[in-house]
Amino acid sequence: MxxxxxxxxxxxxxxxxxxxxxxxxxxxxxxxxxxxxxxxxxxxxxxxxxxxxxxxxxxxxxxxxxxxxxxxSYKKDKLLLNKARGFQDSLSNFGHSSKHKILNVSIIKADSDISQKLNIAPDTTIFFLERLIWEDAAPIAIDRIYLPEENFPNFMKNIAEDKSFYQILQDNYGIVLNKSILEINGVIATKEYAELLQCNIGDPLFHIEKIGYEKNDCPIHYSISIVRCDRVSYVVSTDNSTVMDEKIIR
The missing domain is CATH 1.10.10.10 (Winged helix-like DNA-binding domain superfamily/Winged helix DNA-binding domain)
Known part of the structure; x- marks a missing residue:
């Protein structure tokens, strides 16, 4: 010591x-x-x-x-990247309780990067939702979600801490996610991340960027998730029908 x-x-x-x-x-x-x-x-x-x-x-x-x-008793949960679902659904499948705390919800203007990802014009007004996701009694992730304001009327009134994001989309807007594209990188925990996620400064974290799409390949939302590496592993399952789009790989 x-x-x-x-x-x-x-x-x-x-x-x-x-x-x-x-x-x-x-x-x-x-x-x-x-x-x-x-x-x-x-x-x-x-x-x-x-x-x-x-x-x-x-x-x-x-x-x-x-x-x-x-x-x-600890064993990492393995989350399949092939499934287009959120944290709450994934964790419940492993028998964990899951909750989230809303840290911030506001209306902002899309910068050039977000507008490109959501296929909208720059400076379009969008909703920004930031949540702290809990697995059982410990925080596991910070989730930051961006979605166009005009497509989701009354979104700020519809969000709730006892409802998952995808449940709100389905129940209030009739939207079901068809597919997602994810980009996963690694970062280290800053003081801000360490305080929220109750980990040590410098601990490794997943940095996951995600774009969710409807059936017509129209972007629904863009999100950035910061996830504790010590809590989960991400698994990709492939077969002969799996196609890797080289345009996505940089």
Whole structure:
């Protein structure tokens, strides 16, 4: 432990155990050392160990079994990129509860990049929606969504924290997403991202740009998602009918 760090000791212990799990030093189902053993290993009090373990349990990383000990329960969820759906639908398929908190909703003007992606004129008024997505008891992603104002009347009145974005499109506008094009890159957590996602500054994150389309290949929305790499993996399934559009690959 770094005694000169401003970071509380229990958070340092929590981060070290989490990293050990993510680096597969511990495996799913493996029993962790006891509180006494961890206390001696990290040279901290048992109260510090309990606080660290409590946070890891809330994240679903570990599970305490009465009379048997504490076990690694963490396993990354694998999200199929082939499916045109949102976080809430994807996470519920794995048995997770999902919720989102609206951070910002406003009307802005499309810049040249967004107007090109949505196939609209520059300076067209668009809705901007920013949400914090939760998986169970831990934040997993920041979602920023852009869509043309004229196509979605009363959108600001229709958004709700208990409804997914795609559910709102279907229920209020009769729109069902037909396909999506995604571009995935990697970024590191800034102070802003770390505070919202409850991770460490410098942690790796997915940066996902997505354009959703209707059946007529008309863009519905453009979004940018910042996702914790330690919570999910993205999987692409291909077969002989899969076509890679070279115009999209840069």
């Amino acid at each position: 770094n005694l000169e760090s401003n970071k509380p000791l229990y958070l340092q212990v929590e981060a070290d155990i989490r990293n050990s799990i993510l680096q597969k030093k511990f495996r799913s189902g493996q029993k962790l050392p006891t509180e006494n053993e961890l206390s001696q290993q990290y040279n901290v009090s048992k109260i510090t160990i309990r606080k660290a373990m409590s946070n890891l349990a809330k994240e679903g990383m570990i599970q305490k079994v009465q009379g048997k000990g504490t076990f690694i």
